[in-house]
Amino acid sequence: MTVIFMTSLYHNIDNNRHKTWLLLAIFFVVIIGLGYVFSQVYDSPGILFLAVIFSSLFAVISYWSSDKIVLAMSGAREVTHNNARELYHLVENLCITAGLPAPKIYLIDDSAPNAFATGRDAEHAVICFTTGLLAKLDKTELEGVAAHELSHVGNRDILLATVVTILVGTVVLLADWFSRSLLWGHSRRGNDDREGGQAQILFMIVGLLLAILAPIFATLMQLAISRKREFLADAAAAMLTRYPEGLARALEKISRDREPLEAANRATAHLYIASPFKADTEREVGWFAKLWLTHPPIKERIAALRGMK
Secondary structure (H helix, E strand, O other), X not given: OXXXXXXXXXXXHHHHHHHHHHHHHHHHHHHHHHHHHHHHHOOOOHHHHHHHHHHHHHHHHHHHHHHHHHHHXXXXXXXXXXXXHHHHHHXXXXXXXXXXXXXXXXXXXXXXXOEEEEOOOHHHOEEEEEHHHHHHOOHHHHHHHHHXXXXXXXXXXXXXXXXXXXXXXXXXXXXXHHHHHHHHOOOOXXXXXXXXXXXXXXXXXXXXXXXXXXXXXXXXXHHHHHHHHHHHHHHXXXXXXXXXHHHHHHHHHHHHOOOOXXXXXXXXXXXXXXXXXXXXXXXXOOHXXXXXXXXXXXXXXXXXXXXXX
């Protein structure tokens, strides 16, 4: 079982490494594209230069510090072996089985049951649980959730997910700023040059379209990656614990809980084991609506887990 699990991990690690570099490349292209268009609109080549510097800076930050940013955004606090002994032992035992180093453990003081993992690699991983999860799940269910998050760690989904969180957020912020500047700002170009004025209008239209479509494209890419990784992490967790029913029951309890997670927001929602927004877990959705969900429908995940018996 361990050999199968580790083989799966090495395959997914390699895939996620390539995907991470691809996402960084796409991020640079989007930012530089926005910078170029707006440098033309405002007749200021310095905007393109600043866009390159800005994208480079945030790419570095997203790799080295995205976990700290996500934990700060979530209001999480670190716990020690002394004040969370049973939880530590549960996670450590799973790590031994999976051949992974023990991660740091954080808690969010919130009665809504949920959990997520973050960090750039297995040596710098963090698993974060809500206090509500610890209170509402039994040991086998909690073990299933912990195994799911450790699967994200082993697959390096956490690097991919946290990088996407920071980069998508950056694209959205820049696009919002650019769109506002187009609507309310003023170009430096003169209006007496008819040909130049027509080119400026064209660039303004292109810039406005980019400002609208760039965050939509980035968000759809983020959500598609998140949904696929949840199915894979569920399967890996079932192999690790050898008891898929534990995770299936945990997902049922999480989805049935009516309390939304106050610490979550749209930028971090895809990191959690289940959507922290209850409307996303309760409603029946069609194929188009699924494009905008951070997670696959809970019923589909539970059916897949119970089909592994």
